[in-house]
Amino acid sequence: MNLFFRTQFTFRKMDDTTKQKTGSSRREVSIKKQKRIFKIIVIGDSNVGKTCLTFRFCGGLFPMKTEATIGVDFRERIVEIEGEELKLQLWDTAGQERFRKSMVQHYYRNVHAVVFVYDVTKIVSFESLSHWIEECDQYQLTTTIPRVIVGNKCDCTDSISVNTNMAQKFADLHNMPLFETSAKDDSEADHVEAIFMTIAHKLKNSKPMMSPLLHKQGTLDGTVSQSSGVISVGKSHAREAKKSNSVDENELWCAC
Numbered sequence: 209m210n211l212f213f214r215t216q217f218t219f220r221k222m223d224d225t226t227k228q229k230t231g232s233s234r235r236e237v238s239i240k241k242q243k244r245i246f247k248i249i250v251i252g253d254s255n256v257g258k259t260c261l262t263f264r265f266c267g268g269l270f271p272m273k274t275e276a277t278i279g280v281d282f283r284e285r286i287v288e289i290e291g292e293e294l295k296l297q298l299w300d301t302a303g304q305e306r307f308r309k310s311m312v313q314h315y316y317r318n319v320h321a322v323v324f325v326y327d328v329t330k331i332v333s334f335e336s337l338s339h340w341i342e343e344c345d346q347y348q349l350t351t352t353i354p355r356v357i358v359g360n361k362c363d364c365t366d367s368i369s370v371n372t373n374m375a376q377k378f379a380d381l382h383n384m385p386l387f388e389t390s391a392k393d394d395s396e397a398d399h400v401e402a403i404f405m406t407i408a409h410k411l412k413n414s415k416p417m418m419s420p421l422l423h424k425q426g427t428l429d430g431t432v433s434q435s436s437g438v439i440s441v442g443k444s445h446a447r448e449a450k451k452s453n454s455v456d457e458n459e460l461w462c463a464c
């Protein structure tokens with residue numbers, strides 16, 4: 209059964225004039241295509257800037273204040289590629305182990321693309337990339353889905369400890385494109401945009417799917433706050449991680 213393009217049928221009753229004109233009482237049917245939704249997870253050590261990158265892309269700004277993500281925050285943005293609107297659903301995951309535990313299986317279910325983030329000023333966060341890649345393998349994420357590596361905080365030019373050569377070698381080894389950027393620097397905003405748009409282009413041609421997750425439930429705990437295209441469950445709700453245990457994603461996702 210192809211559920212990729214769920215169609216919505218709208219029946220419009222004809223008034224008498226229309227009926228006379230067409231000479232028929234048939235109802236007119238118009239078909240509306242639903243947007244395809246893609247789940248993109250953003251992973252990496254704590255403090256590398258995952259929240260800021262996703263916020264920059266979805267909200268167009270660098271958030272002045274962030275707190276450690278607990279569980280997961282969702283942000284989404286609709287982009288248009290070659291005439292088709294795609295909904296990119298970014299899962300901003302917690303970098304801290306203690307805030308990830310109960311959520312991990314949700315992160316890795318029905319993923320369409322992965323963004324691995326490290327901090328160019330923290331070599332440890334770069335070294336951790338192997339761990340994050342292993343975790344993806346562990347959850348059977350296929351390497352055929354789009355995956356990119358992002359070195360963030362390039363505006364900190366005086367404290368860069370991961371040089372581009374080193375990062376490029378690692379990216380080549382793992383067959384992923386490397387982007388070095390800054391969520392903070394306004395002049396890099398287009399670059400952040402380009403990272404996610406690159407993924408969107410790749411997804412456009414990939415297997416489509418839809419997930420009513422946010423439409424149906426709001427968030428994993430059923431609460432949504434939405435402004436300027438940003439959906440966030442907030443960053444300091446320990447209960448989210450707890451409540452998410454009860455989510456049956458099979459019910460929420462449709463991966464045909």
Ligand SMILES: Nc1nc2c(ncn2[C@@H]2O[C@H](COP(=O)(O)OP(=O)(O)OP(=O)(O)O)[C@@H](O)[C@H]2O)c(=O)[nH]1
Pocket residue numbers: 252253254255256257258259260261271272274275276277278301302303304360361362363364389390391392393
């Ligand atoms: N200079 C600079 N600072 C940044 C940049 N991106 C993020 N930061 C700062 O780095 C800190 C951590 O940013 P977050 O986006 O919260 O990091 P995170 O990876 O989401 O962290 P967790 O939620 O703990 O996993 C914050 O103080 C940000 O202001 C950047 O591009 N440049």
